[in-house]
Amino acid sequence: MAHDPRGHMIAERLALRHPLAELAGWDDRVRLMVRPRRYEHVLRVAELACRIACANGLDEARAYAAGILHDIARDLPDAELLRLAPPECDIDSAHPLALHGRAARTLLERWGYRDRVVLEAVEDHTTGPRGGNPVAACVYIADVSEPGRGVNADIRELALCDLNAALNRAVVSKVTYLQGRGIQVHPRTLLAYHALTCPALRVAPESSPAR
Ligand SMILES: [Fe+2]
Numbered sequence: 720m721a722h723d724p725r726g727h728m729i730a731e732r733l734a735l736r737h738p739l740a741e742l743a744g745w746d747d748r749v750r751l752m753v754r755p756r757r758y759e760h761v762l763r764v765a766e767l768a769c770r771i772a773c774a775n776g777l778d779e780a781r782a783y784a785a786g787i788l789h790d791i792a793r794d795l796p797d798a799e800l801l802r803l804a805p806p807e808c809d810i811d812s813a814h815p816l817a818l819h820g821r822a823a824r825t826l827l828e829r830w831g832y833r834d835r836v837v838l839e840a841v842e843d844h845t846t847g848p849r850g851g852n853p854v855a856a857c858v859y860i861a862d863v864s865e866p867g868r869g870v871n872a873d874i875r876e877l878a879l880c881d882l883n884a885a886l887n888r889a890v891v892s893k894v895t896y897l898q899g900r901g902i903q904v905h906p907r908t909l910l911a912y913h914a915l916t917c918p919a920l921r922v923a924p925e926s927s928p929a930r
């Protein structure tokens with residue numbers, strides 16, 4: 720596959736203004752860890768997370784870094800995910816793919832990555848931001864709404880002017896969708912739901928999730 724220079728170009732541009740200068744090396748490692756189509760998704764998420772951060776006056780370099788790193792464990796076998804991120808609940812045990820955010824953080828820490836904001840954004844991207852980390856919100860929204868997915872264009876556009884409102888819409892609609900179908904909501908997603916800053920927009924019940 721021909722190497723796509725976009726990731727390096729943006730990383731280099733950001734590195735001029737930010738101390739996360741080693742990102743280009745991580746970009747190479749991600750490319751080796753994921754399938755080619757996943758890598759295209761990763762680049763789109765990083766670029767969109769960067770745009771969302773810029774539009775909302777947030778840390779665009781960390782948003783880009785977390786976007787590049789978020790799916791580094793996404794194509795690992797289930798057994799490896801379970802080893803890197805021991806299950807915390809029944810959902811994790813039944814669906815190890817739900818662990819790929821936590822597993823990615825474990826891998827990155829083992830490889831020496833130390834930026835707490837970026838690590839937390841990577842960890843939370845599967846289940847939802849735990850609150851207090853706007854970079855995590857940028858990556859979560861970029862992941863669910865990057866153009867290649869073909870859905871959630873409304874959330875993408877909203878995030879480019881009001882990240883909080885977009886996060887509320889994304890998390891509430893996810894919880895509502897799952898509960899409406901009797902699917903258990905991941906406990907970490909419930910934490911993200913309760914961390915939302917616009918409670919007036921909540922439409923799901925406050926009690927434990929429907930099964
Ligand atoms: Fe992911």
Ligand SMILES: [Fe+2]
Pocket residue numbers: 760764789790862
């Ligand atoms: Fe992703």
